[in-house]
Each structure stands twice: as structure tokens, then as C-alpha cells.
Amino acid sequence: MxxxxxxxxxxxxxxxxxxxxxxxxxxxxxxxxxxxxxxxxxxxxxxxxxxxxxxxxxxxxxxxxxxxxxxxxxxEPVPNSINDLACPKCGSDLLSEAYEEWEDEDSEVALPLRTVTCPSCNTHSKSAELKSEDPxxxxxxxxxxxxxxxxxxxxxxxxxxxxxxxxxxxxxxxxx
Structure with a gap:
């Protein structure tokens, strides 16, 4: 529920x-x-x-x-649990790629600036640029x-x- x-x-x-x-x-x-x-x-x-x-x-x-x-x-991401994230160029699902990047505790790059690479179109997007149906x-x-x-x-x-x-x-x- x-x-x-x-x-x-x-x-x-x-x-x-x-x-x-x-x-x-x-x-x-x-x-x-x-x-x-x-x-x-x-x-x-x-x-x-x-x-x-x-x-x-x-x-x-x-x-x-x-x-x-x-x-x-x-x-931190707000809300804490995001259910969908997509490439801003091709729309491919990037949820697992984003969370993998965000969970890197050794990174010194702020979360919204971390780059997520789309495996479908090879677009490199900052986390804050990813698309979601929910805000x-x-x-x-x-x-x-x-x-x-x-x-x-x-x-x-x-x-x-x-x-x-x-x-x-x-x-x-x-x-x-």
C-alpha cells in the first residue's frame, strides 16, 4: 500500500x-x-x-x-525514494545507473552534479538533469x-x- x-x-x-x-x-x-x-x-x-x-x-x-x-x-535525493529516472535525450530507464552513481560514498562530487551515462545512447547527464514522471x-x-x-x-x-x-x-x- x-x-x-x-x-x-x-x-x-x-x-x-x-x-x-x-x-x-x-x-x-x-x-x-x-x-x-x-x-x-x-x-x-x-x-x-x-x-x-x-x-x-x-x-x-x-x-x-x-x-x-x-x-x-x-x-540527498528528495523524495528519498525515486521510482523512475530516464535519460533526457532518449528516454531510456536510468534508475539503476543513477542509484549506482549516487551510492558511491567515495565520490567528492555533489549528488546533483554526478554524471550518469545512458547505456542506450551514451548521453552523459548530470543527476539533476534526469527525467522523472514524479517531481x-x-x-x-x-x-x-x-x-x-x-x-x-x-x-x-x-x-x-x-x-x-x-x-x-x-x-x-x-x-x-
Whole structure:
């Protein structure tokens, strides 16, 4: 069964790198509980319960599984799971070739700039130039919301995200 996820990719991520905790704090203050690598948010929620005080109330009421921050200094594909990639010249499937290139941890070339060669027409394309039926990008920093119930999604959520992260590209993905 597929699940709907949303990704919010800041148009300018440079000023956000390394500030995950500060950003999660800013979201906490508006009632949005963002998971980070250190999972501090769960302890904060437990502390509220122990002290008998409610956590900040959210302006948004929609169903989802989890929210978090993602990214890497060397970029990540967004969404994290891309199901089709094709050569921009001949349209041949390049999914396995792209992932093989992206998984090269020894490469010092940023992910969007890594070259993928089409075995059908021998075109050399940067990863960011590959074609897909679904939108994708590469980013060093982004916010994700997983397993959303599309019937109750709150379109105003993006405005709250942009107050903290700045202007963002919103990507909706159906993930298997």
C-alpha cells in the first residue's frame, strides 16, 4: 500500500545547515514536533507530561505518522525514494545507473552534479538533469512529513513551514 508524504525543500538551504536543533525548537514553539537525529523531542514531550503541562498547541490538525528534518552536506535525493529516472535525450530507464552513481560514498562530487551515462545512447547527464514522471530534487536540508491522510491535509501548513525555513518547494510523493 502506498503512503503520501510531503517534502518542503528550502530554496536557500545554506543558512540552515547544522541548525537542526534550533529549527526543531522553532517548530516546537508553534506546536509542530519535529524529530531530529538525537530524538530530543520525545524527551521534551515526556517532560511536559511529567510536569503536568501541555506541549504547545499546533495551528494545524491533520493526520500523519511523523515529521522530521533530513539532508546531508553532500545532498540527498528528495523524495528519498525515486521510482523512475530516464535519460533526457532518449528516454531510456536510468534508475539503476543513477542509484549506482549516487551510492558511491567515495565520490567528492555533489549528488546533483554526478554524471550518469545512458547505456542506450551514451548521453552523459548530470543527476539533476534526469527525467522523472514524479517531481524530485536534491537538497542538503529539508522537512518531511510521512504517511499523510490526504483527506485532511492542511494546505496552510506550508505557510507555517516557510515562516521558519523561508520559501520552499513543496513536493508530494506517493511512496510504496
Amino acid at each position: 502506498a503512503e503520501m508524504s510531503k517534502y518542503f525543500v528550502p530554496k536557500d538551504d545554506a543558512h540552515l545547515l547544522g541548525k537542526e536543533r534550533e529549527i526543531a525548537d522553532a517548530f516546537w514553539n508553534v506546536g509542530l514536533f519535529i524529530t531530529t537525529e538525537d530524538q530530543f523531542i520525545y524527551q521534551r514531550i515526556k517532560d511536559c507530561e511529567k510536569e503536568g503541562r501541555p506541549p504547545p498547541e499546533s495551528l494545524h490538525d491533520f493526520t500523519f505518522a511523523e515529521m522530521g528534518l533530513g539532508g546531508s552536506p553532500s545532498f 524530485f530534487t536534491f537538497s542538503r536540508f529539508y522537512l518531511w512529513v510521512s504517511d499523510i491522510e490526504s483527506e485532511d491535509w492542511d494546505e496552510s501548513f506550508k505557510a507555517s513551514v516557510e515562516k521558519i525555513l523561508g520559501p520552499c518547494q513543496e513536493i508530494t510523493a506517493w511512496e510504496i
